[in-house]
Amino acid sequence: MLSRLRPRMHMRVRTFAQSVSAELVKQLRQRTGAPINKCKQALEAEKGDLDAAATWLRKSGIATAQKKASRGANEGVVGALATPSLDRVALIELNSETDFVARNEVFQHLSRTVAAAALELPSSGAGALVELHVPELLAAHVDYDGRRQTVEEAIISGVASLGENLMLRRACVVRASDGVVGYYVHNSYVHNFGRTAAAVALEAPGALGTAREAIAELGQKLAMHAVAAAPQYLSRASVPAVKIAEESDVIRAQLATSKKGADVIDKIMAGKLGKFYEEACLLDQTYVLEDVGKVSTLVATRAKELETEIVVTGFARYHLGGTVQDSPPDGR
Structure with a gap:
């Protein structure tokens, strides 16, 4: 009877991540350049071990790089x-x-x-x-x-x-x-x-x-x-020969309807090619x-x-x- 009257007691277990000092976070940030929250996360994961935390960040970086590789970088x-x-x-x-x-x-x-x-x-x-x-x-x-x-x-x-x-x-x-x-x-x-x-x-x-x-x-x-x-x-x-040929073809196409004589057209082509050289x-x-x-x-x-x-x-x-x-x- 008494057992039914007693309030049921539930034990709640709370877990805490191992706290790390601000100084350790600062050292890891200076060493790796990683964001503060990432430095804290790495130190907590590696129980305050600075070298292990740096390795954790590098491994995390590989995964992050793979995820971001498809994003444009212009x-x-x-x-x-x-x-x-x-x-x-x-x-x-x-x-x-x-x-x-x-x-x-x-x-x-x-x-x-x-x-x-x-x-x-x-x-x-x-x-x-x-x-x-x-x-x-x-x-x-x-x-x-x-x-x-x-x-x-x-x-x-x-x-x-x-x-x-x-x-x-x-x-x-x-x-x-x-x-x-x-x-x-x-x-x-x-x-x-x-x-x-x-x-x-x-x-x-x-x-x-x-x-x-x-x-x-x-x-x-x-x-x-x-x-x-x-x-x-x-x-x-x-200038590659292929490029000169391309430019020459373009100039010939521009002069295709010209009624000028062949000698004049040759001079015009030479002048236009000269202009190309002066620009390129x-x-x-x-x-x-x-x-x-x-x-x-x-x-x-x-x-x-x-x-x-x-x-x-x-x-x-x-x-x-x-x-x-x-x-x-x-x-x-």
Whole structure:
């Protein structure tokens, strides 16, 4: 009877996740760049073990990267990084989903890391322009987030930290064997990382001291010109025969109804092809920064003033979201 009168007592068991200190969360955030809530979650999952929590975040980042891989990444940065002697310049394009992330310090640090890896990647073959294979660059090792890892792993870590799909789109190195490479980045978010970049290789055998400095300045000006004028080729000699044939066919079609004589039509065709070269070839373009005529004229004038030989041997121009072929494939 008494047992029926006694109120039934139910024991409620409450569980609490192991609490972690704010200092540990801060350390993990500084180490990985991950959001505070993710750092706390990782530390709770690994019972306050900092190293294990960092590994947890990396594994989480791989899963996150796989989920976000199908999302478009059309923003980001184009960046340039040079050796101290200016004999090599790397250009890279690293994409993000939004302009907001492109301006983030974590993303910019990642971009510099990728550019440094591109600059150090061994490259063989002749020519001023070396197009890098993205898979090879992704497999290169870098120091990032306090550990040695591949570029691909660093990007995955960036995905986990920033919450957006990130993609390494392209990279190249412009080099000079006995000269300098001038470069310029336009619309920079941070030093040497922005929306458009160009690098121009100038060979100047034996140039030293002030002459070399002047040639480096010329290279930078030519890179600024390339950013503005968007050349497709270095010179007439570097335009593929197939492209010349295409342009010639277009001109012939335009003149198909002309009643002019064959000699006149040939002259018109030559003039129109000349106009194409002046628009498409760096050395044939009118220099846009000063009223000095063609780029080739400027280079010849500076060489005479400095009493040294200067030869422009190649260039590359990257614009954010531009076609991968917007720099000359042969570097000539």
